[in-house]
Amino acid sequence: MGRLNDGKWEDVWYDTKSSGGRFERSTTKFHSWITADGSAGPSGEGGFPAESGRYHLYVSYACPWAHRTLIFRELKGLHEHIGVSVVHPEMLSDGWEFRTDFDGATGDRLYGLPFMRDIYTKADPQISGRVTVPVLWDKVRKTIVSNESAEIIRMFNSAFDGLTGNRDDYWPEDLRDGIEEVNARIYDTVNNGVYKSGFATTQAAYEEAVHPLFESLDWLENRLADNRYLMGERITEADWRLFTTLIRFDAVYHGHFKCNRRKLIEYPNLWGYTRELYQWPRVAGTVHLDHISHHYHYSHETVNPHRIVPVGPDLDLDAPHGRDRLKAAA
CATH class of the missing domain: 3.40.30.10 (Glutaredoxin)
Structure with a gap:
């Protein structure tokens, strides 16, 4: 580094x-x-x-x-x-x-x-x-x-x-207080939580990070059971800030960073939500899993000293996401 x-x-x-x-x-x-x-x-x-x-x-x-x-x-x-x-x-x-x-x-x-x-x-x-x-x-x-x-x-x-002329707003004023609250928990325990787990050099430091990570994933899974997006019916910056961690979870964080209590694909709501955001217009082109897997596994010698880059997992990100039902229900 x-x-x-x-x-x-x-x-x-x-x-x-x-x-x-x-x-x-x-x-x-x-x-x-x-x-x-x-x-x-x-x-x-x-x-x-x-x-x-x-x-x-x-x-x-x-x-x-x-x-x-x-x-x-x-x-x-x-x-x-x-x-x-x-x-x-x-x-x-x-x-x-x-x-x-x-x-x-x-x-x-x-x-x-x-x-x-x-x-x-x-x-x-x-x-x-x-x-x-x-x-x-x-x-x-x-x-x-x-x-x-x-x-x-x-x-x-x-x-x-x-x-x-594009006035799509992902930080709408009426939702800002709620977005800030959600962002704060996600940043500390999920976005940065995977790093705190993966780069920990003592058992105590690892467990101090990994348990809150999965508590937050459980919280998010429940939140997304009835809400299409984190703030309800509207997609916001909170969703995109979470997405960039979720899209890397099974490919990198689950194994390389020892975040292995559960895979993302074992969370039905979170996994469908991740696929929906991946399938959002023009977003899939920003996802480069070859760069993601190669970088983490090859660069972090302290975590992976032999620099062996794994071949998987095989994720079907284009499968139907099923999140439309929540919009219909609303």
């Missing part, structure tokens, strides 16, 4: 000794916002107006956080306005790389740089911290607007509406 320290690269894994074996996620560094007129957003500085062709998205197809931004780029019709560069799925001693010897890895389409860390030091030559994706880059100011996925998807949700 590695990190930058005053602009210099260090190949160091997460320190779990000082945290009792617990994985603790690093915070993101860049928190400015694209807005319709370039005014300042909720954090960071202003000066990033919504303009076609100005911004570029750096992602990994394997990363669930980056996957959120790719989904919103499609949902909001931004694929013609915001370009994308995709890193190689292997994240080894140099961190994310722009190699192109894996189907779908594009290289750095803006500058031809070899490593994702070079984008960070281009924005700030003295930066310290983890080099993560996604990164939303401003080609005019030659800097990072944001590397926080939760904020990027909210920018995509509304900032470009005047340009695209």
Whole structure:
């Protein structure tokens, strides 16, 4: 994984000794916002107006956080306005790389740089911290607007509406309090919970994470028994934030991260829900299970030292999802 320290690269894994074996996620560094007129957003500085062709998205197809931004780029019709560069799925001693010897890895389409860390030091030559994706880059100011996925998807949700005419709203004002509450539990116990389970280095830290994970999956299974989506009849950002973890669950988290009390396919409501979201227009094209499986199993030497990439599971994501019954019942 590695990190930058005053602009210099260090190949160091997460320190779990000082945290009792617990994985603790690093915070993101860049928190400015694209807005319709370039005014300042909720954090960071202003000066990033919504303009076609100005911004570029750096992602990994394997990363669930980056996957959120790719989904919103499609949902909001931004694929013609915001370009994308995709890193190689292997994240080894140099961190994310722009190699192109894996189907779908594009290289750095803006500058031809070899490593994702070079984008960070281009924005700030003295930066310290983890080099993560996604990164939303401003080609005019030659800097990072944001590397926080939760904020990027909210920018995509509304900032470009005047340009695209797409006013689909996945963060509707009347549901925001409920969305925030659901997001908080899902982030802590599910989105990040699989990582806290998989990267734990003590039995106690693992069990501290894995039990709340499955308690939340049981809660979600029950919630989706009578609700088509997490907030009822309307699909929101909460659904898409959950989806990027669910779509990886049986392929990666169940085995590789020891989240194996139950497979996702053993939850009828969650499994049907996952298939419905996968079959949503333009979403399936953002899912790259080859990148997902290869990245996790090949990159995490501390978890899988022989770097053997498994061949399965064989998931039928195109099977009828059966969620229409809830809409009919409503």
